[in-house]
Amino acid sequence: MAERSLFDQLVDELTKIPGIGPKSAQRIAFYLIKQPHENVEKLAHTILKVKNNIKYCSICFNLTEKDPCEICSDIKRDHSTICVVSEPKDVWAIERTSQYNGLYHVLGGLISPLDGVFPEDLRIFELKDRVEKGGIKEVILATDSTPEGEATAMYIGKILSEYNVKVTRLAHGLPVGTELDFADELTLAHALDGRQDLKIPKD
Numbered sequence: 001m002a003e004r005s006l007f008d009q010l011v012d013e014l015t016k017i018p019g020i021g022p023k024s025a026q027r028i029a030f031y032l033i034k035q036p037h038e039n040v041e042k043l044a045h046t047i048l049k050v051k052n053n054i055k056y057c058s059i060c061f062n063l064t065e066k067d068p069c070e071i072c073s074d075i076k077r078d079h080s081t082i083c084v085v086s087e088p089k090d091v092w093a094i095e096r097t098s099q100y101n102g103l104y105h106v107l108g109g110l111i112s113p114l115d116g117v118f119p120e121d122l123r124i125f126e127l128k129d130r131v132e133k134g135g136i137k138e139v140i141l142a143t144d145s146t147p148e149g150e151a152t153a154m155y156i157g158k159i160l161s162e163y164n165v166k167v168t169r170l171a172h173g174l175p176v177g178t179e180l181d182f183a184d185e186l187t188l189a190h191a192l193d194g195r196q197d198l199k200i201p202k203d
Contacts, residue, residue: 007033059130061106061123063088071104078102080137084127084156086110086144094142099192102140105130110148111155119155127156131163138166140195145170157198168195 004012007029014025032040056062057069064070071077071091081102085091091104107122130136139160143149157167170192 056106060104061108061126062091062104076101080135081140082127082130082136082138083140083142085142086149086152090142094192097192102138107143107152110143110146111152112148122152124156124159128159131160131165136165138168140192141167141169141198142192153198167198169198170195 010029010032011022011025014020014028015022017025020028032043053065054063055065055067057064057067057072059068059072062069062071078101082105083094083100083102084105084107085094086107086109088106091106094100094104105123105127107124107127109117109122111117111119111122127139131139139156141153141156143152153169157169160167
């Protein structure tokens with residue numbers, strides 16, 4: 001079999017990025033080829049620099065250049081409230097609303113047994129440790145409005161029910177099946193403002 005051309009190899013690599021299909025990958029590849037050499041070199045250097053310098057905050061597990069991250073280190077933020085999200089992109093989504101001033105906790109995914117993701121694969125017990133240390137008054141569960149997001153919220157709610165902490169869930173202003181980072185700022189802000197106590201069904 002003949003070796004694929006360099007252009008095809010580039011398209012193949014670009015299609016590995018979530019949300020980029022073959023046609024979009026081709027457009028990006030043509031765009032890169034048309035750019036001056038120094039522009040492409042700068043892009044490649046920036047990607048490598050980000051890869052080498054971005055890490056996870058040891059407290060909230062958000063992406064950061066320094067540890068702890070700027071949010072966890074900010075004394076002006078409300079350190080008695082933790083907003084639990086599935087991925088770092090959700091932190092960005094909530095920060096865009098400018099309606100939340102507490103801390104975060106990034107789980108690193110959602111419970112999904114069909115996909116082989118179980119509670120022990122997420123940072124749920126690190127969240128429990130943060131609550132156990134005291135000083136936390138409210139935990140906001142801001143996982144996606146999907147079956148996996150709801151299941152994860154319920155699981156965490158049960159874990160935290162033994163502690164003296166208020167556990168709330170984003171209001172249902174978010175359409176069912178919505179991933180947090182796809183919600184517009186206004187909808188997300190209303191969901192935060194209208195958050196309600198999590199109702200955990202009794203076994």
